[in-house]
Amino acid sequence: MPLQSRYTEARDTLRAWLGSGVLAPDPEPALYVYEQSGPGVLQRGLIGDVGLVDPGEHIVLPHEDVVPGPIADRLALMSTTQANLEPIFLLYEGGDGTATRLVDEVASTRTPLVSAHTEDGLTHRLWAITDPAEIAAINADLHDRQALIADGHHRYATYRVLQRQERVTRHASRPPAERLTPSGDVPLGPWDFGLALLVDSAAYPPDLKAIHRVIPGLPLEEAVARAKGAWRVQDYSELALGLTALERAQEPAFLLAGADGAHLLTDPDPVQLARAMPADHSDRWNSLNTSILSEFVLPVVWGMRDDEHAVRIVHHDTEAAVRLARHTGGTAVILKPLAVEDVLAVAAGGERVPRKSTSFGPKPRTGLVLRTFAID
Structure with a gap:
């Protein structure tokens, strides 16, 4: 029609x-x-x-x-x-x-x-x-x-x-x-x-729920190997163990998952992180996990743009994100949800969070x- x-x-x-x-x-x-x-x-x-x-x-x-x-x-x-x-x-x-x-x-x-x-x-x-x-x-x-x-x-x-x-x-x-x-x-x-x-x-x-990413063109093994140059990486044999570790980890933290286990990224190199984050944004914006993903992990660590062609979006469902990663031979990036007070503060300062950062309900x-x- x-x-x-x-x-x-x-x-x-x-x-x-x-x-x-x-x-x-x-x-x-x-x-x-x-x-x-x-x-x-x-x-x-x-x-x-x-x-x-x-x-x-x-x-x-x-x-x-x-x-x-x-x-x-x-x-x-x-x-x-x-x-x-x-x-x-x-x-x-x-x-x-x-x-x-x-x-x-x-x-x-x-x-x-x-x-x-x-x-x-x-x-x-x-x-x-x-x-x-x-x-x-x-x-x-x-x-x-x-x-x-x-x-x-x-x-x-x-x-x-x-x-x-x-x-x-x-x-x-x-x-x-x-x-x-x-x-x-x-x-x-x-x-x-x-x-x-x-x-x-x-x-x-x-x-406020998280929105996860799946990168079909990036095999999990390669994603983890590249991440080790800028992040501390902890390996888990089961997704459930990785999710528990992510929940307890201090931000910024991401869980990479796919065909072979799960891998927690924590403690980024402060010099590399500071160099990657834009100076024209507030400290609060630069501390958001979605900001760090879009400005540091994707372009600097993995050499790709954060757009709808290279990165697919999965709302809320970690299992669905990992299934899609396995099906495409890629990597699922599991995030924790943003804090409501951080979103409010960023908006009150006239800024916008990166695309697909929040899912309110x-x-x-x-x-x-x-x-x-x-x-x-």
Whole structure:
């Protein structure tokens, strides 16, 4: 199916669902308390529309770079449907504020609008907050806080592109007398906001998982041999033993695995490491394991670029990464997850972590809350 046909089909489906009552707009403005729970999982937050601001204001902080292709795809979908079809995922430090206390009170004492179970073993519950006083209290508490984009960098970037696009279009079509408010501002429209889930990371620490690498063109034996010139290498006969050693090792540390055992890299040569890391980045950025992998291990130790052609990505699953390495005759690089506070600090300093550094969860489930511009 051509891409444009997919976007128009999505628009027509959304309209049909609204027309038939499969989807129904809420009768009054609301914020939503959203809870995800399951074995070892409990996350609560607020779903609502977040005001879009220039990144230079350091209110909503990205921590990853974006690329044009996904933005163009999401822009076409949002423009055609005139809707935000799923929330992005934001983290903020709530400091036991009003919003966090109210989220917990609502989830503990009120009857949910929706309760659903999904195949991943999680239960999803949703409550609407419609009391204007409660909504005002939440807005007042959140107004001066920063938020980190945990998931949805391309969608947030798309929100901003769509905002600029709609402002230009609507501004040009208005009569001159209606183009500015009495204060001189451009009137706000629904495209000046974007759907988001906000979670207090202090009350509900996110599950930040590692993203592993597989290098098909680099045999494990060769990878280990080259590493010995810059790292201390410890050999393990079984993957499980290597993973235990990695867990206990001080960063930076990597576990190399493939067809023949596992090999732990620790204690890099400080002179070689310092020479490799970029001087125009912060010490915090240069200490991240993904930064050291992309700036030192891959280009200096192994002589290759960190790109999608040479390096394949495996989310979370160490066994899957090692299987892929064995299948391709290559090397799996197993990493520990980054610390949330390191990601926050890097983002607050205006930097971006290397590609494929973080996988935050649990992510909001698509389909529970949608936001259409016509109804907003």
